[in-house]
Amino acid sequence: MTTRGRRSRWGAAALTLTLALAACSDDDGGEGADPTSEDGTGGETEDSTGITLVQEGSALAAIQERGSVRCGTRDALPGFAVLTPDGDHVGFDADFCRVIAAAILGDAEAVEFVDLATEARFTALQSGEIDVLVRNTTWTAGRDGSEGATFLQPTFYDGQGMMVAADSPYQTVADMDGATVCVAAGTTTEGNVASEFSRLGITPTEVLSFPEPELIQDAFIAGRCDGWSSDVSQLTGLRSEFPDGPEALRILEDVFSKEPLAPAVADGDTELAQAVEWAIFATIQAEEFGIDSTNIAEFAESEDPLIRTFLGTAEEGGTFDPGLGLPPDYAVQVITQVGNYAEIFEEHLAPLGLDRGLNTLWSEGGLLYAPPYR
Amino acid sequence: MSTAPMSPATWVRHNLFRNRRDAITTVIAAVVVGWVVFQTLRFVFGTARWEVVRANLTLFLVGRYPADEQWRIVAVLIAAAAVAGLVTGVLTKRRRRAAIADDAPLPPLPFARRLGLIGARYWPALVLLLVLLLLARTSTPWVVAGAVIVAAVVGRLVGGALPPKVGIVLYALPVVLPFVALPFLTGPLGWDDWGGMMLTILLATVSMIACFPLGLLLALGRRSTLPALRGLSIGVIEFFRGVPLVALVLMSDVGLGFFFPRDALPGRVVRVTIAFTIFTAAYVAEIVRGGLQSVPRGQTEAAQALGLPPVRMMALVVLPQALRNVIPALVGQFISLFKDTTLVFIIGFLDVLSVADNVIQQPDFRGQGLFAESLVFAAALFWVGAYTLSRESQRIERRLGVGSR
Helix, strand or coil: CCCCCCCCHHHHHHHHHHHHHHHHHHHCHHHHHHCCCCCCEEEEEECCCCCCECCCCCCCHHHHHHHHHEEEECEEEEECCCCCCCCCEECCHHHHHHHHHHHHHHCCCCEEEEEECHHHHHHHHHCCCCCCCCCCCCCHHHHHHCCCCCEEECEEEEEEEEEHHHHHCCCCCHHHCCCCEEEEECCCHHHHHHHHHCCCCCCCEEEECCCCCCHHHHHHHCCCCEEEEEEEHHHHHHHHCCCCCCEEHHHCCCCCCEEEEEEEEEEECCCHHHHHHHHHHHHHHHHHHCCCCCHHHHHCCCCHHHHHHHHHHCCCCCCCCEEEECCCCHHHHHHHHHHHHHHHHHHHHHHHHHCCCCCCCCHHHHCCCCCCCC | CCCCCCCCCHHHHHCCCCCHHHHHHHHHHHHHHHHHHHHHHHHHHCCCCCCHHHHCCHHHHHHHCCHHHHHHHHHHHHCCCCHHHHHHHHHHHHHHHHHHCCCCCCCCCCCCHHHHHHHHHHHHHHHHHHHHHHHHCCCHHHHHHHHHHHHHHHHHHHHHHHHHHHHHHHHHHHHHHHHHHHHHHCCCCCCCCCCHHHHHHHHHHHHHHHHHHHHHHHHHHHHHCCHHHHHHHHHHHHHHHHHCHHHHHHHCCHHHHHCHHHHCCCCCCCCHHHHHHHHHHHHHHHHHHHHHHHHHHHHHHHHHHCCCCHHHHEEEEEHHHHHHHHHHHHHHHHHHHHHHHHHHHHHHCCCHHHHHHHHCCCCCCCCCCCHHHHHHHHHHHHHHHHHHHHHHHHHHHHHHCCCCC
């Protein structure tokens, strides 16, 4: 599961306090957390019909004024974000922060990364400490509804799976009646295992939870676990670095929970939500058009009207501005400075041994589908 | 020591094997200690893979401070060493003069003996420095360490050669230095890129220095006869002592955004430093109040009899005695603060503990179970700091004769 709950002890007390505060601030309406309401710089955009939409103190305007995007990530999630010895933030989530910065500000490096513990992530979003949360976070109804977060287009569709020893007799989860399953503590993984087993009408002997993946690995090697359950993206990574080699393990076909990992912005700010959402769509749309960071120059003179619109190429009637508050060439900035979806995936998640799976284009049977840009 | 020196064999028999029960205890303790020491040494020099620390040494020490600005840190270190040397030189000279005036001149110590004293006083920091230098991959840290030592020695020699009148002006230097050094270190970057040990030391020292006067005022306020002042002091002390520190940290970072516009607030590091300062000040206030209560009433009465006005009575008679009595508790509070700064990991600051936690997930190191290495290294950094604080406080206590007069 995507929630690393190792620090729940520390955060529980603090959260009680801040959540109470969050509840209070809800009474004041959404404007309470607006960073720029004092100096009166409202976001101002003109849509194609000429109607001026003014939103007092929009977070998007604040980002543009500040010149950087505050992006909440977690620097200890291999593949999604890690801190290199040089102090750079590298990974799939980190790159989507850059995508957002490239789209809004035209500069992929204009990101202030805020490393967030699991417990602090939604509070940081609600309080305006971060603009966007791109932190390996599963979009659920509860979080959408009661954490003050608006979830946007998922960047990665994950799901919980089961890993077993290659020479074990289990072919599906349904075979695992009476098996011992090991999971990471403090996540919803444990509950998902229990509900999947009861749905299948079987019972595990025991569900053992461990605070660290390394400890599960030790327990697995020692033969204490028959199955090892976590998100497939996690399992793939863990399998690739298994001491006896990845061949010693097998990930079952069953995926028994839906874990759409999606970025989120604070509730009540449609402008920023739209900008972030279309920044992500741009990476998907670019892949669909076959545009990547290496060949984008070839598309500058493209005759395809859809591509011309998408890249903001100048037309006789001026460039197309859908009124999203993004510069007309935002897609070009995203693709040249960061890349399209396929490039980001190949750079960060493929090395973990992950297949595209559900995360392929709709035209190839996946779930990645960007609404038309017109 | 009143006992006469005894031979090692006698000492062992006397202290370790006096009777059968002592002998059994000694053997068991020796086995346990031996096993722990053996395991530790085996880990440190054998099984541990220190590459994860080595590759990330910069992150551990200065976090994400940009490489092309790190000369600023070097400059501040050299300046601090020179000032420390200078002040030590002046102080030593003054002490010598005072001793001559008292007809008890201090014989100059031979150089080797002096080195030995410095070694005995700062050995944990020196060992750590050596470890850091050995872990370093380039020669730059060696050059920097050399320059810092040279600066300290030169400062010491200059300080010893200066005429005593200039010396008084020099006392201003260590006070002024932080006010020059901090903006210089922050430079064009702001506070928020600080990380690693540098951030920990910044948070701890600034809070330690700032919380003391605040705590003192709160303590005096709580003993005041003015109801408003007393009520306010009690309110502040009891509120901040009653709230968990982690809640204050979280509150100062993300919570304030609920009440004030985000961009009207000071930077994140500043806010958290203020939280640490106020929290510690509340504890310091109660420690100081305990000290004030320990000063016998007769002292106050004697000062009043001498006709001292209240402020001077407090500053010259009561406080010096009160503070002397509470040095151990104060230093304990400071050490606790030093370690509590690790709580900033919850708001995503890149302090030593966050670095230790994050680096083991790097592609080169993940899945290898390297927490032991990175956490042991982080613990060593903290232990050296805390132990040095503790030793220095004991030195001050001995100087002031706490517990012996």
